[in-house]
Amino acid sequence: MRSPAFFLVSFAVGLVVFVLARMLDNDYLFFAGYTVLQYIVLATGWNILGGYTGYVNFGSAAFFALGAYSTVVLHKAFPMPIPVLMLVGGIVSGLVGFGMGYLTLRLRGAFFSIATLALAVVLQTLIVNWDFVGGSRGAYIIRPHHLEIFDYEIGYIQYLFFTMMVLAVLSLTVARMVERSRLGYGFATIRDDEVAAEACGVPTLKLKLIATTLCGALMGMAGAPFPYYIGYLQPSSAFGLEYAVNAIAMPMIGGATSWVGPLIGAVLLGTLQQVATVTISSAVNLLIVGLLLTGFVIIAPNGILGLFHKYFRGKTDFVGRRRIDRIGP
Amino acid sequence: MGITAELFINALIAGILLGGFYAAVTVGISISFGILDIVNIAHPAFIILGSYIAYIMNVTFGIDPIVASIVVLPAFYALGAAVYELYYQSFEKHGQEALRGLAFFFGLLFITEVLLILVFGVDYRYVNSAYTDHTLHFDAFDIPLRMLIPCIVALLMVGLLLIYLARTFIGRAIMAVSQDQLALQLMGVNPVSIKRIAFGISIASASIAGALLIVIQPVEPSVGREYIGRIFAICVLGGLQSLPGMVIAAMLLGIVESITATFYGPSWAPAVSFGLLLLTLAFRPAGLLGR
């Protein structure tokens, strides 16, 4: 299936979910669904860098928060519609991702990972000390109750859900497109062996920069509507540990070599956490994610997708013909 | 002497004391990351674990936290050896440490922190000992024992490790393990068991570092995260494999942080270390003393 067709089909699936949720008319469903969709975007963004090229980004929370705080800044200056905010958040986080990559990607992979850990704390310190966006006290963003589109009233949370759904479909399409292109081949060679990749003519630094930029941009876009969703944005919630750990755990549990993995991981873990937060404490909830992550990386190297391949197709590895739809632009 | 100069010298002294403590916190990562090439980002979690164990022993038995941390050294060593074994069997053996190994340590970091939150909550815990409330005064300069004793213990520990690594057979084998595994095998030494010993030592150091931490400041489970950037900044700045370089880098960071906190406010202190780390990675990845 070509990418535009894939986008339309996924969008149709998303639309069906949206309509069904509207028929149930339960705002909680939208609140919970929004979080799951947001995790699909985060996990997919993480996976383009981590799963495809093998560079681990521990700073997902930082990129997410950058998107969220871009919105806060804009909200104070001149309020804009959510899609524009997403675009701005994406550009800001994408640029920071590019900068991080440019500074550290010439070095060994571990340095990049450590630097992303550091980035989260530096940014949090900056935000805590920046009074314009509320500093450590946080910032209130008054969310409109509803939106009117052509005399048609729609609850604001439904609107947020809808935009995040479009973003999720978009990021899955991008991830799938990357995976099946020349770029995806290049990314995989970087994951396997960078020196050999260079010898084959793969411009590894350029490709890694593309991956960090894409990763940062998607995470920033996921964070942009967050202030409207949460209503009151504190540094500790924007830089929440759950984003950093889920962004890694979801692709690793779902299967990091394909766009399907983060989707599976995000839907399963995201839903599980929504249920667990209601029934048990959020700390236990995070503990489960941590244990699942550690357990999966030890026992199931290629996540749920890997298990699936092993049991249903008798393959232990993902080796086989890579799909490539089209070479070149 | 002006008030600023006095402030400055006090900040300098506090920085040096803090730097000594930072050396204790970093020495474990110098061994695991610098020498063994294992990116143990969970190290700070083990340090916080050390703080809580010192706290429990202090509160229940009234033992001095530093003494307590020395008592539990064998347990930490065993924990470290066990973690290495799991890491080796699951990742290193298959050459998969890059992506999955990192995710594994991230998971450990996370699990430890959340478990501590579940057991102890997010309240700050502190310890009592004979020296916590004493301060030495010299003219206008203050040296709190709460800072001085950890600094001395830290430097002692790093000094002992330095001698161990330079003078003993196993110590030298540890220094060689990352560079020349073949030579080790020819000498009849199994690189894996050397790495296990070294990783055990690295985690054991976290026990003492944890006790020093809780002597210096009250501790809650997420404090560890502040130390991730700090210890890696020091380790990289010091040149990865060099313990003396690491101590110099630790002192430097301690001084810069202390001066920043004095003149610009403590909320800026974390950014200093991380900023330094980013700058080091960008411009001087071989470290201060590196080529």
Added chain:
Amino acid sequence: MSALLNVAGVGKQFGGFIALEGIDLTVAQGERVGLIGPNGSGKSTLVNCICGTLHNEKGTVHFNGQTVDGLAAHERTHRGIARSFQLPRPFVTMSVADNLRVPLLYTVHTRSGRHLTVEEADARCHELADLVGLGDKCNKSPKDLTQIEMRKLELARAMATDPKLLIADESMAGLSDSEVGEIVNMLIKLNESGITIIMIEHIMRAVMSFSQRLVVLDSGKKIADGKPDEVIRNPEVERAYLGQ
């Protein structure tokens, strides 16, 4: 014959250790050159400096009449310098055919100025696999290959970049006598099709039967360069190999 590769005064240091010093080396278009030297003599470092995996601090490398100093490894590959690695470095998560497709996607199209079609790339992958006798292993994982098959994949992947110069870095270590013969024949056939080849090798029988010219390195310096049978009798070369 014009010079394809011109290495002039190349020097490389690792900390205090001088790995290469004042290396001059000219390789003519179409030539077959053997590069030998004891372990640690700087052979692989020289290869890495030519291919751009390492960057030399001193001297210059000219290729095809232009300097390649400061170019990244992939740019040198685009210019026509290909290499195989001493220890095979296949892309382990990709099949044999996909391994061969990488240079087609990233190097060949750059040079020809247009992207290959999916079908063209496919056909070329199989052609290359057939050339080295891996035709029936296209869908296998590199992990399932034998030593010699791994070496062949390594050479085929280098060939896939459609190079002017191929540097084969110890592509025969650990192979049996008949397998060595097989690889030497393959390299000679490639040379006959117009590719200049530098062979780095420990197996003297292979080097002697392959090379038109022999270059010897010892402790980072070039100590001999000339006709193979003359070079091999050079007292300095004997000393380097046998010790003093």
